[in-house]
Amino acid sequence: MSLAPGQPSLRVVVIDADRHACEDTIALCRQCGVRVNGWAHDGTTGLELVESLPAAPDLVILDLHLPDMDGADLLLALSILAPATSVVICSAVCERIQDAALTLAIALGLQPLGMVPKPAQAPALLATLRACTRAGPAKQPPPRREAPPTRTVLAVDAAQVQDAIRSGQFKLHYQPKVALQGTSAQLQGAEALLRWRRPGQGLLAPCAFLPQVEAAGMMDQVTMEVVRLALRDWQAWSRAGLALPLSINLSPLSLTDPHLASELIAAVARACIPPTYLTFEIVEYAEVADLATALRMLIKLRLHGFGLSLDDYGAGHASMLRLARFPFSELKLDRQLVHGAWQRPHVRPLLRHAIATARELGVTSVAEGIETVEDMTLLRELGCDQAQGYLVARPMPAEAMPGWHLDRLRASALAPALRQEATQGRVLQLRRPAPFSAPGGDRKRYRGW
Template sequence: METMRQAPLRAVVIVGDAKERSAVLAACRHLGLALDGCTGSGLAGMALIETLATPPDLAIVDLRVTDMDGADLIRSLSMLDAEIGLVLCGADCPRLQDTALVLAAALGMRGCAAVAGPVSAAVLSAAVAESIASRGRAGAAAKPFEVPDAIDIRSGLLRDEFELYYQPKVALAHRKPRGVEALLRMALDDSAALRAAGHMLPVAVNLSPRALANPDLAGHVADAVRRSGVPPQAVMFEVTEHTEIADLGAALRVLLKLRLRGHPLSLDDYGAGHASILQLSRIPFGEIKLDRRLVHNAWKRPHLEPLLRQAIESARQLGMTSVAEGIETSEDWDFLRKLGCDQAQGYLIARPMPAASLPGWLRHAASTPPLAYEADSAPCDNA
């Protein structure tokens, strides 16, 4: 790993099984990791970390150390006054490791990853790289910012201070564009401009449960769409699945009116909530978007395959389009394509971009041969 050769990462190893610990140490040395210490005891490992002058970059741990269980060890690591990446190893099943990673993230730890299978230099290298990369993404996302209040938002709208960003969706079969998601809710003018330029793609806009409580919403939407000249079928509304709808009657009335007026409906973040099947039975959705927490890295989490396969097959049998969110690697792409998912959205395809960059990206996408996109395709306006 190039990063390790330039600036060796420092690691503490806390692995209970002596044979596994030896394999981890050998893999660490092969990768050029700087070892700050190694132990089979959770308590000794925590004491070691706390005595170091500088915290390590990584804690490589086993969920089954000799003197404490993995859940308590993860909690202890999360309480340290330092950001330490977590790499899980050991013979535990992927589902236990996955739950442990979710626990670590819930406790505020960044840069969490797991070794897939028996420890070797190759698999440890992949897990360390994932830990460092996800820690960087989390750090960037966690930068503090001032949350605007309603007065600031209204003032910004009046001064035209908002810039609308979009993220494309493409077909998994051939990577051609199938639509764009608006990451703010002011997309009609941009949609009209795109259609005038020959890009007849639907634009998806999110609807919050609070918005669905407004009985006049469907009428306001209809008036705005009519004024824009954009056909209703080109404006899709995404309903967030994991958020409970307080007034189901009011929400169903609004959604039914939108559907009767020709607007497609999408169930967003499918699989992240508690009522997926119930929501599908209640509302005439034409699309489900598989939550990125189920999609990203699912190729190396075997227990997720039957869940994703079932969701995709259910969508197909109901005549719905399935969209995989959070496609960030070629492995994500290949796995969801193998499962028969229809469309994909994520950083592998394109990062969110302003409306001015969309025409260039769409021209580039239209002229690019299938399966030829780069992993970190950046928005471009000069294709």
């Protein structure tokens, strides 16, 4: 059992206080065709070993129980000494503590590849080694994603927001949602994600300006602009033969406006779009200042045929209470629960319970943050209805959606033929469909975030 031929060789450091376990791990690494640069039985020696190497190792396999420091301190020191290094936890401590250590590694800028039960077994270790080769060596730390000064000190007042609306600076990108149950993974809808193309500052994500927009008291106006843009895009898609359910985020601050529901209903009616195609997503962890006004608004929207989604379920403190109070038709599992769930066994009961709750209440369950086949497989096995995340597609401009959908349909339709051709030793080429042109403009080249 070894890495596949042609895969780059890895350089590994093992840090484990248990000498026998350390020797077994080293032997398994060598059995898998991996070169072990060195090993240590305490944290200090292990860090000195890493520092002495000509280049940072591709992978550090470490225990959390060491005689001179605990695993948390070792991860911190390793992140300073060798930023972005891949790490694997191989420890006898409980899985929840190991999972917390992996979360810490992410926060420190390391690349956690998962947990290997102790004593290490060849299949589990080989899986992490292969994951390391897929991720590629991380010798140089990635560029820090520090927000530019304009994002941290972005000054937004009501006049600027109004000017942005008038001049068409707000744009929407869309992230698809697909079915998890069944065999075709059909497109089920898309979430509208707001962007602001502000002159001189490029395309800004919501975190760069929405808090200031809310502080300026302009959230309702921005919400109506988002709805206007989404309805326009829906109409363009419909003319191209794509009638796609849309999800639009609704700020909790907007739930205090007693007139917003009527404005939303009127806007959709003017666009001649069935309300059943629109779902409004509400962030789960935000507090609702006026419960009576919020309930009146949400009930009104549901009575007129709109969907309501409880967003980021599991990230807040009153999930069940909120789910019981409001007439939601959809439950979106927070990406912090979903991402990497296949490597975190203790998270599975939480996901299973949330999905079962949604099913018993008759609402659709959607998993956000799906980035790996393993996570998608797990959520499918747990009975989740839909998936959304980078594994499905990154957010894209409106004009790219019909072409993406046609590509997906064609690939799905040709899959049986491709399998048959493969068994016969022939190759079948897949052509892209003709570009979709939205009214008044050419199709833009898609570039994901």
